[in-house]
Amino acid sequence: MYELSELTKKYETKRGPISALNKVTLSIPTGQMVAIQGPTGGGKSTLLQMLGALERPTSGTVTLGGEELSAMPDSRLAEIRARTIGFVFQGFNLIPTLTAQENVETALAPLGLSNSDRRLRARAALEKVGLGERLTHHPAELSGGQQQRVAIARALVKEPKVLLADEPTGNLDEQTRDEIMELLEGLWRDEGLTLIIVTHDSAVAKRAERRLYLKHGSVTEKK
């Protein structure tokens, strides 16, 4: 699915350039479940941004499904994010003024579906994550676990090839964390997703097929 070659990302700061990623070369096959661990500031989120086509690398290349991302114009990157990549965030990142169903629908907005199509698919996605009864609830009316379920429904409603999650259980208690991980694993298995999870939590990382360790911008495989 992913081919990373000599991937480098530097940030210019007042105190000189910071190398968040340093010549990362990596291959992630389709359908793999990967956990990325490492100390804070190690470059995990930066790597996820590269994989998610949110940022362009300073040098090196990222290839997704055979397509070289760093060479693409912004509009094409947005299209890839809209069709191929699902995102789940630590802070859920739901839009507070929209209902659960409408939040899920935002992921379908760029795809140009009819209104009824969009609604049907959003409802189905929420039923799949166990929130069929909470369609019209606003984020503030939902628990953290429920909010993350809405976010997962939003990420998966477009049937992406890749699901990227940055600390998806970081804001949840242990029991909820396990429920969410069950859900993600189930979806990964059922949908044939490539699932990449950034986590501090070893219990989460242990569930993955493959564990990567990122420190000072360099990747090592962890056994």
Place this chain on the structure above:
Amino acid sequence: MFGTYLYRELSNRRKQTAIIAAGMALAIALVMIVNGVAAGVRDAQATVLASVYGVGTDITVTQEPIQPGGGEEGAPQEGPRFEFGAEDGDTANGTTALSQSSLTSGIGSSTFDADALTTALSLDSVAAATATLALSNVSFSGEVAAPTTTDTGETAPGEGTQQGGRGGPDGAGGSAFNVDTFTVTGIDVAGESVGPLTSVELVDGRAFESSDSDANVVILDTSYATTSSLTVGDSLEIGGEEFEVIGTVTSTSADATTASNTYIPLDTAQRVADLENQISTVYVQAASSTDIAAVQTALQTELPDASVKTQEDLASSVSGSLSTASDLVGKLGTWLSIIVLAAAFLISVLLTTSGVARRTREFGTLKAIGWSNGAVVRQVAGESLVQGAIGGVIGVAIGLLGILAINIAAPVLSASATATATTGQGAGAGGGGGGNRFGDAATTAAATTDIALQIPVTFGIIGIAVALAILGGLIAGAFGGWRAARLRPAEALRSVA
């Protein structure tokens, strides 16, 4: 999605929406009212001007009096002069009854050659032109004590006082006389489409006909007819000649008086006033409003001595509380609306951009899940536009209520417009016993009018309001959208803490 999201945002962020909309509403209502009052004042000025210059007059040509001393054409006319010889009048019981009337052009005004009319008519882009001769008739009637007095009527130059009753020593013979002044306008009897008579309507009798040329016939302003108890068929002495009253007219604009007390045929006026081939004003109508400036320039070139004025120039000659209102609306009103408008725009820009800053993660997330830059900008701009539109609708409602309130209150403005500048020069030492000069009464064409301010509700005013609402929304939307466009999708991953 666009609509749902927009509706949810605005209804959930009511406070921000309310503040932005209220600011816009206030500004728009103010602009509407100020514009409306300005239009009302302009209408009132147009009414006053029309009552003096007639409907459809774009340009007037007059001639400023040059300083006295010349005596040639263009020199200010002297005031009427009554000279009674010793043999004049019927003397009985120690008093002499005298009566005389004199028709002259107004003091301080000047006449010029009628060729100016030919010149005006020969210009391209002149649709119509007519000439008038504004005159003033002063009639003197009364009785003076038979023995002439020693009074020589010394009057300082420039004072121009009207001195009545200098006939005799105190009490001696008992003198009493009236001095009656009224304005006389000589007009073309052909019934031109421009000129002072286009803003009047006939009340009684008939209008001028071509056959009235050089005849001693007169049409009276209704209010003058009433005060001097004259009706159609009566006769009136003008410049020492008998005139038959053939009609009375009133101004078409409700409260205004007409430009002159009386109207007589132009050639008659020239003959009686002994001003052969002289006129005092040319009224010119341009072929279209876009030609006015060109016609004005052409006239000024052709007639270098003349004063060529457009309606716009003439509007500044309107005085009274109307012109005060006009100034007030023009200066204070405009500045106030600009300030309030700027404040409203600023508030909506600041609230919109700070709203975008607050929603950084939200918009970053939308971009991260595939929303294009355009879609995010459209959302932000859409919110601003709708907020502006809400403000616009409320503003138009408040503005219309304000205009309605003013129209119901209908504040009365008074105005006077003077067609010919009256300067008080010309009075000097009277010559001969009892010879008095009348230095005032030089108003050749003046109308004092009370006009109730009525604000016209036009699509223009509502259009301005709607345009401002959209403009405000666009400006705020542009700033907000610009900020939103610059947000990086990676903002979505910014740590929550």
